[in-house]
Structures are given as C-alpha cells and as structure tokens.
Amino acid sequence: MTTEQVSEEDPPHTATTSISVHGLTKYYGSVLAVDGLDLEVRSGELFGVLGPNGAGKSTMLEILVGLRERSSGTVEVLGSDPSNDRERLRRLVAVQPQQAELFPNLTVRETLRLWASFHENPEEPEAVIERVGLTASADHRVHKLSGGQERRLLVATALISRPELIVLDEPSTGLDPNARADLWDVLLAYRDRGGTALLSTHSMEEAESLCDRVAVVDSGKVVACGAPAELVTRHAPHDVVSFRRAGSPDIEAVRAIPGVEETELHGNRVLVHTSRAEEVTNELMSMTPAPQNLVRRTGGLDSVFRVLTGRTLDDEKDG
Template sequence: MAPTGPAVVIERLVKRYPAPGGGVTAVAGIDLTIGDGEIFGLLGPNGAGKTTTIETLVGLRTPTEGTVRVLGFDPVRQRDEIRRSVAVQPQQAAVFEFQTVAELLRAWASFYPDAADPDEVIERMGLTRSRDVRVARLSGGQRQRLLVGAALISRPGLLVLDEPSTGMDPNAREELWEAIRAHRDTGGTVLLSTHSMEEAEELCDRVAILDRGRIVACGAPEELVREHAPEQEVLFTVAAGSDLTWLEEHAGVLETTTVERPGGGVRVRLRTLDPDRVLVDVLTGPLDARRIQTGEAGLEEVFRRVTGRSFARADVTENAEEGA
C-alpha cells in the first residue's frame, strides 16, 4: 500500500539536458502538489516542459535538481512501486496490431493481480462495437481510447495521460472524458498533459499553466479566469465595410478585434466588464449584427495575460526553437 498524503509532491524540480552552449533547461524550478482524487492538468504549448515533467514523475528521467514523490514513492529509487501504482498512457504506444480489442485487454489484465474486468473497461471506453476488431483496423480515436483502457486495467492510484484526446471526434472525446471522470470518482487521481484549452476547462479540477519550463499560474480553471481575465467576451458578425468606430469608442468596451471571414463579413470579438450594456447597444445600434455569442474569456486569455503572448504564438515559437 502506498503511504497516505498528496498523490504528487514536486519541490524545486529542475531538469537540464546537456547541449552545446551550456545545455537546455526543460524544467526550471517547479513546485507542485497534486491532491489525492483530483484531475489535474498540465497545460502549455509544445516545448513548455509538460512531457519532461511527466517523464520525471514516472521515473523515466532523473531530476537535475529537486525532489519528486509520487504516491509517497521516489520514482527513481522505487521504480517497482511506481510501476505497480502508476499507469501511463503516452501519445503513442506500440501494441499487438493483430490482437482484437478484447484479446489485448485480457492479455494486459493478466499482468496484474487485481486487474479491472476487461469487459467493463471496454464498455467504459465506448469500445463495445469494436471489442472483436483487430487493433490494426481501429481508427485513431478508437486506438487512443484503447490505450487509455489498457492504462485503466491495473486500477492505478495515479493515471497519467499525455494528450489523450488527440485525433478524436467530439463524441469519442466525451466518452473518454466520462471514463476519466469515473476513474476520479472511484478514488483515482489523474494527471493530464494537454494543450487543449477546452479539455482543460471541461475536465480538470485544477490546472498548472506551464511556459518555458516554469509554472506561471495554477488553480481551478474558473478561478484563474476570474483572477487574470475577468472580462466577458461578446462575438458577432457584421457586413464587410461596417463602421465600427462607435463601438471602439464605447465606454464599456475594453478591446475590439476583427477577423474577415472567407465567405464574406467580419467577425467581431470584444472584451467588456459590462456585457449586458454592450450587448443591448450592439443589438439596438447601427450595426446589423448576426450570430451573436457571449462567454468568458477562458484559459487562452489567461495564458496571454500571464505570459504576454498568445497560446498559438507560443506553440509556434517553441516548435521553432526546438527545431533550431
């Protein structure tokens, strides 16, 4: 049995890789505690340090500095305990392509003394119709759900997922999210690495936003939005050439951005602390506004506030730096 306490405790974690010119710092001093029984998200662009942090947590990397404890164990010195207590679903994994879904999960269950029922996992992952289909013939989304199912077979104390919904259609993604929530609700802890803002907002109890190897914000998604981006957004479409001067000078509007739509018209996005007043003026003003929507700014705006750049730009920048 693992010692009681937080599922994960990270203190001053640093990971450097040797390279010409002094090396590369992938993780630059992270402090993080993940409570038992929560879904915790690591949110950040590619190259932010998410994967290195996960690999350190599961014992695949040795910290350059700092300490890591997972379910009370040292991932480097107590790898056997980590293997028994932690399950990892990477972005890609090699499996037996000519086994069926049911055969693969039954084989996986044979490795564990207290494995979950493969049939229950198949149902939970929404793979009932594919139970007798060979792995090689699965779609990308079905394959992703199978990998998560294989991770759940061991009834892990900590389930680690790296970009689990990649390639999934909306229905398959929702089934995956329900399976992850079910694991949390039955006492498991989930660590989720993602660069999907929607996934983090919908699924995670708390998130840590990583940028360039550092945690720049941490908390419940709704709390981060209230703290860093309390404004509301109003979105609508107007005809090309519409005069937006009055809107840009509106006392309740903090910022206005526009994007020309390929099919004609202009999509307007504005930020405001008084959405009701602005919405009334948009509806009754000189603009012929269509497709009107309102909502919170969300985690993408939080990222922009705490890093000074957009999430999409950060993703492109980190990829360019990695390839340099």
C-alpha cells in the same frame, strides 16, 4: 509575463498528496525544457496541466513516471522518487504516453488480457472493455481501430491495473467531440471511484470541463494553479464579445463604445473585452454594418493564459 507561485494553492505534504514536485528542471543539452517547476496534485482529484505545445508538459509528465531523468529538483509520486523506485511506481501508476502504439495485430480483447497479465490484481478485461465503450470492437485488431477507439483502448490498458494514479499525456488529441466526451466520462468515473488522474492538455475546453484543478504551464514554469473557475475569477473576470472581422463594424468605432476595455484581433475574429457585456453587445448590434457571427461569453482559461503570458494557447513555443 506574470509568474505566480503555487504556494497559495499548496496543500500540506501529507498522505492526501499524490504528487509533489519542487524546483523541477530538465535540460536537453543546453535547452531548458522545464524551469524550476512546482506542483502538488491531491489524491482523488483530476488535475490538468494546461499549456501550449512546447511548454514542457510532456517532459514533466515523463519525469513523474520515470520515463525521463530530471536535471534537478525533487519529485515524489505516491511517496516514491520515480528515479529511484520505478519498480514500485510501475505497479501503482498507469501511464498513457503521447505517441505510444499498441501491438497492431492483437485484438482489443487480446490487448487487454495481455495488459491484465502484467498486474497482480487486474480488473476483468471484459468489464473495462464495456466501460470504455469498445464492446462492439472487442474482436477487432488494433490497426483496424479508429483514432478515437485506439485512444480509448490506450486508456483501458491504463485502467485495467486498478492504478492509484493515472497519468495521461494529451489523451484527447485527435478525437472528435463525441469520442472526447466519451473519454471524459471514463476519466470522471475513474475519479469518482477514488482514483487520481493527472493529464496534460492544450485544450482549454478539456481543462475547464474535466479538471478539478489546473496548472497553467508556460515555458517550463507553472504560471497559475487552481480550480478553473477560480483562475478565471482571479485573472480574467471580464466577459469577451467576439465577432467575425469581415463585414463587421470598424475596429476604431468598436473601441469608442463606452465599456470596451480592450480589443484584439485573433485570426479572423475581433475579441472585445469588457465588464459590461450586455451594454456593449446592444451597442454593437445597433451599429451598421451589424457584427457577423457575434458570440458572447465569460472569460475562460484561454483568457487566463493570455493575461498571464501575453500569448494564446494556440501559439506554439519555439523549440
């Protein structure tokens, strides 16, 4: 596995840094969940932590917001140590933990009024309801909401405090594509108003579409950090041509095509890595039988992750 230090991306530790993490480790008994992790999140950016399940993303986020104690390392969030100054951070940082449920029998409006009452200068609940697209469901009880609506309400409870920083643990898990797009719009609008957002995800698409910068995390370590396009250019510049394995040309024949640098089997698809995608695609299409469901695209963060770790984002880390 290639490990890249974050130093090349490190901004200086100034007021424009919202989160600064150095050498963070967390043990659960003898199990190492976070392994000397370094991270800097700049103020006003939408920062993604990308990694497979079990990579240590949730643990790291929970340490940052004071829900968990770290084993070692230094953490500074908006100038405070979450272990020592949680009171202050609870006023400045809004959190959406994974697997948190709201009061099931309150309505959307009642829930947001309740959350607004916890803060000194909250937003108007009605305005937030409108922004997250829950106006039609404002009088529905939480347990009657769909998964997507409940996720949006959770984000709304985070936004209502006018937080300087919002931390979201896999906010779009379980959402359909429309609900996910709506959620992204809400988060981008928050960022555009000057807010800083840190979110974890195992969705490469979410990281690429939403985040200004991304830290790729594996086995509790940051293995790469930067803007998505920059990471792709640096680590996975090759194009990928993929097609369905069944009813397609023989793999050995594909490997023999000039310009093919690597082939791999991924589920029921064949992935062909090349820097000459146009020529390779034409060659593939002229073969018999012709490749089924052929898709061609430039390298993405999934390729970055594969290059850096030798695994895919769909792989779950044991333990």
